[in-house]
Amino acid sequence: MSVQPIEWLGNKVRILDQTKLPQKEVxxxxxxxxxxxxxIRKLQVRGAPxxxxxxxxxxxxxxxxxxxxxxEEFLKKFQRVSRAIAGxxxxxRNLFYAVERMDKVAxxxxxxxxxxxxxxxxxxxxxxxxxxxxxxMSKFGATLIKxxxxxxxxxxxxxxxxxxxxxxxxxxxxxxxxxKKVKVYADETRPLLQGARLTVWELQKEGIPVTLITxxxxxxxxxxxxxxxxxxxxxxxxANGDTANKxxxxxxxxxxxxxxxxxxxAAPTTTIDPSLKTGKEIPIEQRxxxxxxxxxxxxxxxxxxxxxxxxxxxxxxxxxxxxxxxGIIRKPLGVGINKIIGR
Amino acid sequence: MSVQPIEWLGNKVRILDQTKLPQKEVxxxxxxxxxxxxxIRKLQVRGAPxxxxxxxxxxxxxxxxxxxxxxEEFLKKFQRVSRAIAGxxxxxRNLFYAVERMDKVAxxxxxxxxxxxxxxxxxxxxxxxxxxxxxxMSKFGATLIKxxxxxxxxxxxxxxxxxxxxxxxxxxxxxxxxxKKVKVYADETRPLLQGARLTVWELQKEGIPVTLITxxxxxxxxxxxxxxxxxxxxxxxxANGDTANKxxxxxxxxxxxxxxxxxxxAAPTTTIDPSLKTGKEIPIEQRxxxxxxxxxxxxxxxxxxxxxxxxxxxxxxxxxxxxxxxGIIRKPLGVGINKIIGR
Numbered sequence: 001m002s003v004q005p006i007e008w009l010g011n012k013v014r015i016l017d018q019t020k021l022p023q024k025e026v027x028x029x030x031x032x033x034x035x036x037x038x039x040i041r042k043l044q045v046r047g048a049p050x051x052x053x054x055x056x057x058x059x060x061x062x063x064x065x066x067x068x069x070x071x072e073e074f075l076k077k078f079q080r081v082s083r084a085i086a087g088x089x090x091x092x093r094n095l096f097y098a099v100e101r102m103d104k105v106a107x108x109x110x111x112x113x114x115x116x117x118x119x120x121x122x123x124x125x126x127x128x129x130x131x132x133x134x135x136x137m138s139k140f141g142a143t144l145i146k147x148x149x150x151x152x153x154x155x156x157x158x159x160x161x162x163x164x165x166x167x168x169x170x171x172x173x174x175x176x177x178x179x180k181k182v183k184v185y186a187d188e189t190r191p192l193l194q195g196a197r198l199t200v201w202e203l204q205k206e207g208i209p210v211t212l213i214t215x216x217x218x219x220x221x222x223x224x225x226x227x228x229x230x231x232x233x234x235x236x237x238x239a240n241g242d243t244a245n246k247x248x249x250x251x252x253x254x255x256x257x258x259x260x261x262x263x264x265x266a267a268p269t270t271t272i273d274p275s276l277k278t279g280k281e282i283p284i285e286q287r288x289x290x291x292x293x294x295x296x297x298x299x300x301x302x303x304x305x306x307x308x309x310x311x312x313x314x315x316x317x318x319x320x321x322x323x324x325x326x327g328i329i330r331k332p333l334g335v336g337i338n339k340i341i342g343r
Numbered sequence: 344m345s346v347q348p349i350e351w352l353g354n355k356v357r358i359l360d361q362t363k364l365p366q367k368e369v370x371x372x373x374x375x376x377x378x379x380x381x382x383i384r385k386l387q388v389r390g391a392p393x394x395x396x397x398x399x400x401x402x403x404x405x406x407x408x409x410x411x412x413x414x415e416e417f418l419k420k421f422q423r424v425s426r427a428i429a430g431x432x433x434x435x436r437n438l439f440y441a442v443e444r445m446d447k448v449a450x451x452x453x454x455x456x457x458x459x460x461x462x463x464x465x466x467x468x469x470x471x472x473x474x475x476x477x478x479x480m481s482k483f484g485a486t487l488i489k490x491x492x493x494x495x496x497x498x499x500x501x502x503x504x505x506x507x508x509x510x511x512x513x514x515x516x517x518x519x520x521x522x523k524k525v526k527v528y529a530d531e532t533r534p535l536l537q538g539a540r541l542t543v544w545e546l547q548k549e550g551i552p553v554t555l556i557t558x559x560x561x562x563x564x565x566x567x568x569x570x571x572x573x574x575x576x577x578x579x580x581x582a583n584g585d586t587a588n589k590x591x592x593x594x595x596x597x598x599x600x601x602x603x604x605x606x607x608x609a610a611p612t613t614t615i616d617p618s619l620k621t622g623k624e625i626p627i628e629q630r631x632x633x634x635x636x637x638x639x640x641x642x643x644x645x646x647x648x649x650x651x652x653x654x655x656x657x658x659x660x661x662x663x664x665x666x667x668x669x670g671i672i673r674k675p676l677g678v679g680i681n682k683i684i685g686r
Contacts, residue, residue: 022644022645154559185650187559188533188635188644189559190531190533190557190558190559191557193643193644196643196644196645197643197644197645200644200645200647201645204645204647209648210647210648211647211648211649211650212635212636212644212647212648212649212650213635213649213650213651214533214534214558214590214591214635214651215533215557215558215559215591216497216530216532216533216558216559216590216591216594217590217591217650217651217652217655218594219591219593219594219597219655220590220591220593220594220652220655221650223593223655247557247559247560247563248557248558248559248560248562248563250562250563250566251559251561251562251563251594251598254562254597254598254601255594255597255598258597258601292531292555292556292557293555295638295641295643296641296643298638298639298641300536300539300540300638300639301365301531301536301539301540301543301555302365302539302540302543302544302547304543304547304553304554304555305552305553305554305555306554306555306556307528307554307555307556307560307564308556308557308560309560309563312560312562312563312566
């Protein structure tokens, strides 16, 4: 992939500022974990797998900067770093997965120097695993895509969101690489336009034909028989298959079902949270109203009360299958999830 | 109503430019029917009933400016005016209803002077009838609204859209005037944000609490049990009750049904087109891509292919009832429509 949303540069991290795309390709380089935490909060780096990787690198940066005489002192200071990263955003499972892995490594090390080295290694490993997972899932997912398919996607689940091949877009890109002629309808994805800004940009780079639509047009094109399947990413998947993803995903899923169109979720198993029985337990982030009322700094509507949930939950009954790096999980999703994550 | 989207000022028409709202209240005064035709095309005046009234006034202006020695010569020139107005926008039934009434008056007059006078009178009458219809339908519709209701609406169907009380918003405003405590969720309604710009502005003027959401949040709030009913306006209603309205209406209707929430359409009988058996025959306007890619003149997305259907059709099975000035039409809508329009 030519686009690297996040890279480890020895003792620094380089992030592509996704809030500036596609107008400008601006990079942020920092050795300060609080800058990285802020970048996650501001969506300069976003997408569940990429948030997980950014979180791991953030913790590594924070750990490297800790001055401590003993492991005990280190762990006390480390906890502050770890909590700050975990507190950036509440919904994406991959962030907590990464934090838990990093915490475990910190606890297991012998001394400060060893822990620091192991944390850096672990963060790089998490990045590698997430990237590899997207490659694997793209191969499984591409088997669901037939030549000539027109695919609807919502938000952005491409290389920018994953540090790898992309989840939903990875599947589409793989199908195109296999010589299948595919077309994409991209929901613009209000309020922050990740679909219009990022998905369109990524698909254009890949040479895949894409038509931009506003979110409220998705139902129309589904009802007109223009869409062969829907593929989206995920931020957290409960044990029964209920899936949290960008606000509006639930609506697309209901409309797909109503029109007999398959609805697929592509996500690494690190997005699955088996500790949550159903999607009702997934915390939904509420973001500030300016994201709705302002666009590129300009107020577009009257001063008014705004609701801005960043995610919604699609109940498993609307999901035709989950595409993971370990294979495709068919219905009933709960049984398949239980089997594939090996509980 | 304090807001007058369109007014007849003797031999001129005054239009409130709705594309500038809510930031600026700019009025356009013109005696030139082609300026009025352009205003309809550009959505400076919009909303099916208001388009009908603007069309009638446009034809009246065009007729007044015709120089003709005979009725025959007049009618030849009049046809050009009438066709120009009819060609402005394809979906709203009220426009063609107004054009047909004006054409009939022109045909029926004795001489040029009489025809001109009668056309002005007819246009004023069409305005009066449309405004009165909204008052009547608001009373019928308010019987469906209980104290404490939270109502979702899409696009703008208020005084700005109707020259009267409003269709969907008229019902809500009437319920509030009756002392019922109501709250509204307003879909912002991309691409042109009529919900955010116009509905929020109108409801704030009426002192009715309103929460702005992006279109893709409607499903989420419906699924959370936050919405007691949905009310929208209409651009054209087929004989079986299938309803064309602003793009995204179909999606809201499907999501309302999925969540057991009543979905009402408020429209005058002039929006009903009994010549069309089903909604499949309703022409859907495709508008230019800049409406999606640009906001207030600023390009917000990469240069790409865009689809921009301005309307969609909600099949009658998703509509709980139609609210008209002649009463509420219950299911089966086709039978009720046939009865109420007296065929």
